[in-house]
Amino acid sequence: MNRSDFLKCIAETGYNVGFGAKKHFATYDLVEKSPGWISFISIAFGIYSLAFKELSTSFLSASFTVLGVVGLYVSMYDAKKSDYEKAGVELTKIYNQLRALYYSVQSKSDSDDLTNLISEYQQLESQYYSVGLSKQILFSDWCAHYKFFWQHQIEWVDEQKNFSFFRDKVPLSFYMFLVVLIVMAICFIYKANLSACFAVLF
Numbered sequence: 001m002n003r004s005d006f007l008k009c010i011a012e013t014g015y016n017v018g019f020g021a022k023k024h025f026a027t028y029d030l031v032e033k034s035p036g037w038i039s040f041i042s043i044a045f046g047i048y049s050l051a052f053k054e055l056s057t058s059f060l061s062a063s064f065t066v067l068g069v070v071g072l073y074v075s076m077y078d079a080k081k082s083d084y085e086k087a088g089v090e091l092t093k094i095y096n097q098l099r100a101l102y103y104s105v106q107s108k109s110d111s112d113d114l115t116n117l118i119s120e121y122q123q124l125e126s127q128y129y130s131v132g133l134s135k136q137i138l139f140s141d142w143c144a145h146y147k148f149f150w151q152h153q154i155e156w157v158d159e160q161k162n163f164s165f166f167r168d169k170v171p172l173s174f175y176m177f178l179v180v181l182i183v184m185a186i187c188f189i190y191k192a193n194l195s196a197c198f199a200v201l202f
Contacts, residue, residue: 002110003112014157018092021088022148022152027140086132087131097124
């Protein structure tokens with residue numbers, strides 16, 4: 001493997017490891033903070049509905065029932081939330097080691113022997129595969145995109161990956177969500193038949 005290809009491999013793995021770390025942290029944050037926010041919003045609207053009768057509608061009641069279901073879904077991850085935090089920390093350590101390795105390789109010339117560095121890279125890659133947890137909470141991907149691309153130091157990965165805003169920094173599922181939201185808004189504005197809207201979407 002030549003130096004240029006090796007740098008690309010390290011950056012590719014660095015992206016997978018770094019994004020994976022942020023996804024684990026995103027799951028941990030959502031599990032840790034969501035129940036508190038759900039409780040706060042429910043109590044606040046419950047209090048305001050006593051003062052404003054306009055808030056006591058079947059739509060809001062249904063919305064808070066959905067929030068309750070969301071709370072139950074989130075609670076399914078509560079028992080293992082510390083595992084997600086630990087995995088995120090370990091993956092971040094591997095990410096930092098890959099960054100150091102990247103700069104070590106970058107400082108070498110094309111004629112230098114990279115055998116030891118390749119061996120170190122393979123060990124870090126093996127650690128990465130053994131640490132990650134496959135099951136992640138819903139919307140952790142969105143949070144991970146924000147945490148990785150807007151909060152994390154990724155300049156060395158970007159040197160090889162050349163990230164673009166619309167292709168990489170915004171998740172595909174967010175575009176799909178926007179399409180669904182726009183279609184539903186059009187249906188609501190023009191009071192179209194809901195079954196026709198779902199036929200368009202699916």
